[in-house]
Amino acid sequence: MRSSNPVFSRRGFSRDNGYAGFNTAPQAGGAAVGTQGNPYATGNPYAQPGAGADPYAQNPYAQQGAPQAPVATGNRMTMDDVVMRSAMTLGTVVVGAVLAWALLPVSSTSYGLAIGAALIAFVLAMVQSFKRTASPALILSYAAFEGVFLGVISEMFNTRWSGAPFQAVLGTMAVSGATLLIYKAGWVRVTARYARIGMAIALAFIMVMAVNLLLVVFGVAEDGGLRSMGPLGAIVGIIAIVLGAFFLTLDFKQIEDGIAYGAPREESWLAAFGLTMTLVWIYIEMLRLVAIFSGDD
Secondary structure, three states: OOOOOHHHOOOOOOOOOOOOOOOOOEOOOOOEOOOOOOOOOOOOOOOOOOOOOOOOOOOOOOOOOOOOOOOOHHHEOOHHHHHHHHHHHHHHHHHHHHHHHHHOOOOHHHHHHHHHHHHHHHHHHHHHHHOOOOOHHHHHHHHHHHHHHHHHHHHHHHHHOOOHHHHHHHHHHHHHHHHHHHHHOOOOOOOHHHHHHHHHHHHHHHHHHHHHHHHHHOOOOOOOHHHOOOHHHHHHHHHHHHHHHHHHHHHHHHHHHHHHOOOEOOHHHHHHHHHHHHHHHHHHHHHHHHHHHHOOO
């Protein structure tokens, strides 16, 4: 799994992951990775172990049996690549959402289709997450089905709380922009400790939400339990949005380091994939939060 979204990423921030550089085992010089706050301080995450002082002395992406050589400059990931792939992926989500909104009127049938689309999107996301390389077709298919799901539920929310989807979009943009500014200003540093603590909280949150869902399904918890449309639901929604901002900082760090260390251009698809999943997370939580604060009007 090589998604930039840590919830679905085998490349994520584990102690023994060479990509993330967060293992704390002593290196050749006796220093531990991440001890100075920079998980990439001791080497290039895109080079094989033992590359030495030259970060491009060995190319992990070269074919077996071929001479080891640096990744060609023209094949390295750039910010333009990330922006273009992200625009394509998010654009596919938007197109799918607009078509679903326009062609699927609110009904039990459209709700069923939305659930089906969400399940398919989840399966596609998991398949891509466990693949060793990026599959543009798989990522764009995920985005299309995710868009159908978002289009249907957005229309449902808009039917009851007029303007909620538009406010949720603005809220998502505000959270994303603020997170980027905070990250670029250096107020948040993505270190090993930061990632481990954040991921522990995120996993605990997901497990609690899964248990809550089971309790609601079996009738033990009423009115959505922790995900109710009341004050408790609002608090949970705010926590979820803060976690979404945390995921964004991990996405930004992966993109920044991928560009700095000359990751192959194909990695930009994984960056777009991770960003899309994170933004979808924030949008859905923002949609619920807007509805809660709008009341039952």
